[in-house]
Amino acid sequence: MASDDAPAYEVRPARVGDEDGICAVCRAGFAESSAGLLSPATVERRSEEYYNPARVRHEILTGGVDHRWQGYVVAVSRPGDVLGAAGGGITDGTVGHLYVLYLDPALRGRGIGTALLDVVTDQQRETGVVEQWVSVTEGNDLGIPFYLARGFVVRDRVVYGTTGEGTPEACSLRMSRPV
Template sequence: MVQLRQIGKEELSIVQSIANQTWPSTFANILSTEQIDYMLHWMYDQPQLESQVERGHTFLIAEENGTAIGFAGFELFYLEESKSKLHKLYLLPSYHGKGIGKALLQEVARRMREAGQQSLTLNVNKDNQKAIDFYRSQGFVEVYKEVIDIGNGFVMDDVVMELNF
């Protein structure tokens, strides 16, 4: 049985471990190995994750029989009062397609509603078609594209999607 729970700073290594196991296959045909390594350090090293929590990010993990298999990272009151941002949603590859991503997303949405939030925004790589299709199936629409310079000669080439409540 899959259970969801919020974790604190002391358990952020779970998030880093799942990201390290999930990013290479997710982005194998989209990003260079160098960019995957760069982004994993930039976003998932312990000090970075801790600083995200300090800035208001919440991390939920999904566990099956006590083993962590996925996570979501999100932020309420993102830039505008009524908007939240889904920063991260990753499941170990062998757990895709079993309804767990949807369960994590629904838990984020439940917490947003409780906080009176009206829309959820996210960035997804424009070539991550599987994720785009997943978000579309959950009611997200594409609002615009953006290219973000992340340093070291790398860019994030993204689609911004939004779900309104």
């Protein structure tokens, strides 16, 4: 499953005990992909909200209970280190969303992100999804080319968050593709 220059890894559903590794790769990936786009305070606040071990453990335990959150999948090395994590869900019967996909920044370009996306896509396809969406911060020069190369198309732009002066803090590109 791994390319020649990637460490040996497998992609599997996350388990209790993976939460610290998931948090580490998600925080690192989010910080790197948000550099210069979001304020450091915003990156820290969102990282603490979404990528803290208690929340991630709860999401591991509740993943797959219903289709709105299908749970985390992780790429783990043979010694068991989390190299990347992804997760998605379904908002209606045929529309899936990729909510998170991050990996160790040092391992970009080695097929791990694609492997994670493929597993989430297969999970969604098995439940009847025919269209998949993802939101990416506008200007994210790491994420946007990744998704464009995998058939996603920019569908719209959404402003989220404002600065103290009322100007937009950031914009999100909503992208989709048929699956």
